[in-house]
Amino acid sequence: MxxxxxxxxxxxxxxxxxxxxxxxxxxxxxxxxxxxxxxxxxxxxxxxxxxxxxxxxxxxxxxxxxxxxxxxxxxxxxxxxxxxxxxxxxxxxxxxxxxxxxxxxxxxxxxxxxxxxxxxxxxxxxxxxxxxxxxxxxxxxxxxxxxxxxxxxxxxxxxxxxxxxxxxxxxxxxxxxxxxxxxxxxxxxxxxxxxxxxxxxxxxxxxxxxxxxxxxxxxxxxxxxxxxxxxxxxxxxxxxxxxxxxxxxxxxxxxxxxxxxxxxxxxxxxxxxxxxxxxxxxxxxxxxxxxxxxxxxxxxxxxxxxxxxxxxxxxxxxxxxxxxxxxxxxxxxxxxxxxxxxxxxxxxxxxxxxxxxxxxPISLAPFTNFSAAPTEGKAPLTVAFTDKSIRSPTKWKWDFGDGTTSTKQNPTHKYSKVGSYTVKLTATNAKGSNTATKTDYIKVVTKPVASFSATPTSGKAPLAVKFTDKSTGIPTKWKWSFGDGTISREQNPEHEYLQEGKYKVTLTVSNVAGSSTVTKTNYITVTTNTRPGIYAENK
CATH class of the missing domain: 2.130.10.10 (YVTN repeat-like/Quinoprotein amine dehydrogenase)
Structure with a gap:
C-alpha cells in the first residue's frame, strides 16, 4: 500500500x-x-x-x-x-x-x-x-x-x-x-x-x-x-x-x-x-x-x-x-x-x-497542577490553594516558599512578611509522584516607593534613552511620562527624543497596596546636530 x-x-x-x-x-x-x-x-x-x-x-x-x-x-x-x-x-x-x-x-x-x-x-x-x-x-x-x-x-x-x-x-x-x-x-x-x-x-x-x-x-x-x-x-x-x-x-x-x-x-x-x-x-x-x-x-x-x-x-x-x-x-x-x-x-x-x-509504559503518576487566590496582596496575606492535579492523587505535599508546608489537598496559608514566594506541590498516587513549581507565584507587597535611572541623560537628537525602574515594594504597574507628550507602561522602557530641549520625566508605580510618583525636572537634555555658523564662530 x-x-x-x-x-x-x-x-x-x-x-x-x-x-x-x-x-x-x-x-x-x-x-x-x-x-x-x-x-x-x-x-x-x-x-x-x-x-x-x-x-x-x-x-x-x-x-x-x-x-x-x-x-x-x-x-x-x-x-x-x-x-x-x-x-x-x-x-x-x-x-x-x-x-x-x-x-x-x-x-x-x-x-x-x-x-x-x-x-x-x-x-x-x-x-x-x-x-x-x-x-x-x-x-x-x-x-x-x-x-x-x-x-x-x-x-x-x-x-x-x-x-x-x-x-x-x-x-x-x-x-x-x-x-x-x-x-x-x-x-x-x-x-x-x-x-x-x-x-x-x-x-x-x-x-x-x-x-x-x-x-x-x-x-x-x-x-x-x-x-x-x-x-x-x-x-x-x-x-x-x-x-x-x-x-x-x-x-x-x-x-x-x-x-x-x-x-x-x-x-x-x-x-x-x-x-x-x-x-x-x-x-x-x-x-x-x-x-x-x-x-x-x-x-x-x-x-x-x-x-x-x-x-x-x-x-x-x-x-x-x-x-x-x-x-x-x-x-x-x-x-x-x-x-x-x-x-x-x-x-x-x-x-x-x-x-x-x-x-x-506511560507514567500513570499524577500530572500535578494547582492554582491560588489571591496571588498578590498586602501583609498579612491569606491565600487559598487549590489542587488541580489529574490521575487521582492520594497524597499531597505543599511547600509555600516561606519555610512552611502542608499535606492537605486544598490548604489555606497566611503570609506574614513582604516578598515573592515560590510554591511547590508534589502529588502522589500508587503509580508515583510528580512536582509542579511556580516561581515567585505569591507576592506579598507593601506600598511601593518610586525610583528610576536613565542612560544617557544628555546627547544630540535623536537621542535614545533607556529607563530603568528602581522602585521598591514590588510594584506591578508602571506609568512613565517622558516630558515630550509620550508615555509608556513598560517596566523598563526605551524612548527616543527627537527635538532639542530639556525634559521632565515622571514615573508612577503601583500595586494593590497603593501608588507612588517621582519626578525629575530637566532630567534629559537634548541638543541639536546643527554646527555653529561663521558669524557665531567669529563673534
Missing part, C-alpha cells in the same frame, strides 16, 4: 506489491522472535508492508522482537501500564483470501484479476508485551487507522475511516461494545481524565468530541484542510491536530475552540506532546522533518531532518527522546530532545507507520 492509501482509502494496491506483502508476511510469521520483554520502555512500530510490529528497546535502540499483526497494520497504542499493545490493521482477516493473483514468470509481472479489493471490516490485534505474542484479534469497522486507550485501561477506541465510525472495545472481553458514527474517522486521542475522546474527520475539516460516558458526539470543532493526527496535552487543556494543509490546529478543550494555528512542514501526519506539555512534535511526511513547537508561544522553534517520509512520532515517558517512523526508509530516527539532533537510526520492517502512542 502506498502512503497515499492512508490519505485516500479508495486507492488500490499495485499487484506486485500485494504479492510481496503476502510472501513477506508469511516469512515474518515463521521467523518471529518470541523474546520476553523486560520492565523497560519499549517502542512498538507497525510495519505496514511486513504486517508485523517491531519491538524496540529504547535503552539500547535495538529491535528485540518482531510480532505478526494483521494485514497492513497502521495505528498503534500502548496501554498506560505497558502490558498490552493494540494495533489497528487496515484490512480484515479475510483480506488475503479475496485476492486472485496471476504471475507471468517470463516478464516477472503480476496482476490482480479482481476489479477491486474490499473487505467487510478491519481488525485490531492485541499483543501481550510480556511474551510479545498475539493474544486476540477484534473485528472492527472498515479501514481502521487510529487507536487509543483510556487511562483506566478499560476501553480502546478505534477510528474506522472506511465505515465512518469509532469502535469502542471492552479490554476485559476484547469485544466491541459500542459503535459511534464519526465521518471519515482517522486520528483519535483520549483526554487524561478519560472523559472525552477527540477524533479527526479526514475529509470533513472537523474534529468530533465524544462523551466517553454516553458514547455520543457532543461537539464539532472546525479546523483546517484534511485533519489527520491528534494528541492531547498531559494536563488535558489542549488538543493538537495535524492538518495536511501544512498546519497544526490548537484546540482549547474547555471550550472546544481553535485558539491558534501553527504553520509547520508539508503534509503533517503524526503528532505527539512532551510529558511536561511544553513541546509538540510533528512528523511532516513530505518535508522529511520533525517540527518542534513551543506550546507557550505556539511557534516552531526547531526542525529536525529525519528519514524518508516520516509518518508516526512519539516521545519517551521521561521526555528525553523522540522516535520518528520513516515510512520509505524502513527505519526509526531517534532524536535527542535536548539538542534536537538525530542520535540513532534503527532498521525495522517494511513501511513503518507507527501512527499513535507507540511508546510505553
Amino acid at each position: 502506498k502512503i497515499n492509501k492512508k490519505l485516500q482509502s479508495a486507492a488500490l494496491i499495485p499487484a506486485a506489491l500485494i504479492l510481496f506483502l503476502i510472501l513477506v508476511s508469511s516469512a515474518a510469521s515463521a521467523d518471529t522472535d518470541q523474546g520476553v520483554s523486560s520492565a523497560g520502555i519499549y517502542a512498538y512500530i507497525t510495519n505496514e508492508f511486513s504486517s508485523t510490529v517491531s519491538v524496540i528497546d529504547t535503552a539500547t535502540n535495538t529491535v528485540t522482537a518482531t510480532v505478526p499483526a494483521g494485514y497492513e497494520p497502521a495505528g498503534v497504542a500502548v496501554n498506560p501500564s505497558g502490558t498490552k499493545v493494540y494495533v489497528a490493521n487496515f484490512y480484515g482477516e479475510d483480506y488475503e483470501n479475496t485476492l486472485s493473483l496471476s504471475v507471468d514468470a517470463k516478464s516477472k509481472s503480476s496482476k490482480i484479476t479482481t476489479e477491486q479489493v474490499e473487505t467487510d471490516g478491519g481488525t485490531v490485534s492485541v499483543i501481550d508485551t510480556a511474551t510479545n505474542t498475539l493474544i486476540a484479534t477484534v473485528p472492527v469497522g472498515s479501514y481502521p487507522i487510529g487507536v487509543a486507550v483510556n487511562p483506566e485501561e478499560t476501553k480502546v477506541y478505534v477510528a474506522n475511516r472506511g465505515s465512518s465510525t469509532v469502535s469502542v472495545i471492552d479490554t476485559a472481553t476484547n469485544t466491541v461494545t459500542a459503535t459511534i458514527p464519526v465521518e471519515n474517522a482517522n486520528g483519535i486521542a483520549v483526554t487524561p481524565d478519560g472523559k472525552k475522546v477527540y477524533v479527526t474527520g479526514l475529509n470533513t475539516n472537523t474534529v468530533s468530541v465524544i462523551d466517553a460516558a454516553t458514547n455520543t458526539v457532543t461537539a464539532t470543532v472546525h479546523v483546517e484542510y484534511t485533519p489527520f493526527g491528534i494528541a492531547v496535552a498531559p494536563d488535558g487543556t489542549k488538543a493538537y491536530v495535524t492538518n495536511a494543509g501544512y498546519t497544526v490546529s490548537v484546540i482549547d478543550t474547555a471550550t472546544n475552540t481553535v485558539t491558534a494555528t501553527v504553520p509547520v512542514g508539508e503534509w503533517p501526519l503524526g503528532v505527539a506532546v512532551s510529558p511536561d506539555g511544553k513541546k509538540v512534535y510533528v512528523a511532516n511526511e513530505e518535508s522529511n522533518i520533525i517540527s518542534v513547537i513551543d506550546t507557550a508561544t505556539n511557534t516552531v522553534i526547531a526542525t529536525v531532518e529525519v528519514g524518508d517520509h516520516p509518518f508516526g512520532v512519539s516521545v519517551t515517558p521521561d521526555g528525553t527522546k523522540i522516535y520518528a517512523a520513516n515510512y520509505y526508509s524502513n527505519t526509526i530516527s531517534v532524536i535527542d530532545a535536548a539538542t534536537n539532533t538525530v542520535t540513532a537510526t534503527v532498521p525495522v520492517g517494511n513501511g513503518p507507520v507507527a501512527f499513535g502512542q507507540f511508546i510505553g
Whole structure:
C-alpha cells in the first residue's frame, strides 16, 4: 500500500506489491522472535508492508522482537501500564483470501484479476508485551487507522475511516461494545481524565468530541484542510491536530475552540506532546522533518531532518527522546530532545507507520497542577490553594516558599512578611509522584516607593534613552511620562527624543497596596546636530 492509501482509502494496491506483502508476511510469521520483554520502555512500530510490529528497546535502540499483526497494520497504542499493545490493521482477516493473483514468470509481472479489493471490516490485534505474542484479534469497522486507550485501561477506541465510525472495545472481553458514527474517522486521542475522546474527520475539516460516558458526539470543532493526527496535552487543556494543509490546529478543550494555528512542514501526519506539555512534535511526511513547537508561544522553534517520509512520532515517558517512523526508509530516527539532533537510526520492517502512542509504559503518576487566590496582596496575606492535579492523587505535599508546608489537598496559608514566594506541590498516587513549581507565584507587597535611572541623560537628537525602574515594594504597574507628550507602561522602557530641549520625566508605580510618583525636572537634555555658523564662530 502506498502512503497515499492512508490519505485516500479508495486507492488500490499495485499487484506486485500485494504479492510481496503476502510472501513477506508469511516469512515474518515463521521467523518471529518470541523474546520476553523486560520492565523497560519499549517502542512498538507497525510495519505496514511486513504486517508485523517491531519491538524496540529504547535503552539500547535495538529491535528485540518482531510480532505478526494483521494485514497492513497502521495505528498503534500502548496501554498506560505497558502490558498490552493494540494495533489497528487496515484490512480484515479475510483480506488475503479475496485476492486472485496471476504471475507471468517470463516478464516477472503480476496482476490482480479482481476489479477491486474490499473487505467487510478491519481488525485490531492485541499483543501481550510480556511474551510479545498475539493474544486476540477484534473485528472492527472498515479501514481502521487510529487507536487509543483510556487511562483506566478499560476501553480502546478505534477510528474506522472506511465505515465512518469509532469502535469502542471492552479490554476485559476484547469485544466491541459500542459503535459511534464519526465521518471519515482517522486520528483519535483520549483526554487524561478519560472523559472525552477527540477524533479527526479526514475529509470533513472537523474534529468530533465524544462523551466517553454516553458514547455520543457532543461537539464539532472546525479546523483546517484534511485533519489527520491528534494528541492531547498531559494536563488535558489542549488538543493538537495535524492538518495536511501544512498546519497544526490548537484546540482549547474547555471550550472546544481553535485558539491558534501553527504553520509547520508539508503534509503533517503524526503528532505527539512532551510529558511536561511544553513541546509538540510533528512528523511532516513530505518535508522529511520533525517540527518542534513551543506550546507557550505556539511557534516552531526547531526542525529536525529525519528519514524518508516520516509518518508516526512519539516521545519517551521521561521526555528525553523522540522516535520518528520513516515510512520509505524502513527505519526509526531517534532524536535527542535536548539538542534536537538525530542520535540513532534503527532498521525495522517494511513501511513503518507507527501512527499513535507507540511508546510505553506511560507514567500513570499524577500530572500535578494547582492554582491560588489571591496571588498578590498586602501583609498579612491569606491565600487559598487549590489542587488541580489529574490521575487521582492520594497524597499531597505543599511547600509555600516561606519555610512552611502542608499535606492537605486544598490548604489555606497566611503570609506574614513582604516578598515573592515560590510554591511547590508534589502529588502522589500508587503509580508515583510528580512536582509542579511556580516561581515567585505569591507576592506579598507593601506600598511601593518610586525610583528610576536613565542612560544617557544628555546627547544630540535623536537621542535614545533607556529607563530603568528602581522602585521598591514590588510594584506591578508602571506609568512613565517622558516630558515630550509620550508615555509608556513598560517596566523598563526605551524612548527616543527627537527635538532639542530639556525634559521632565515622571514615573508612577503601583500595586494593590497603593501608588507612588517621582519626578525629575530637566532630567534629559537634548541638543541639536546643527554646527555653529561663521558669524557665531567669529563673534
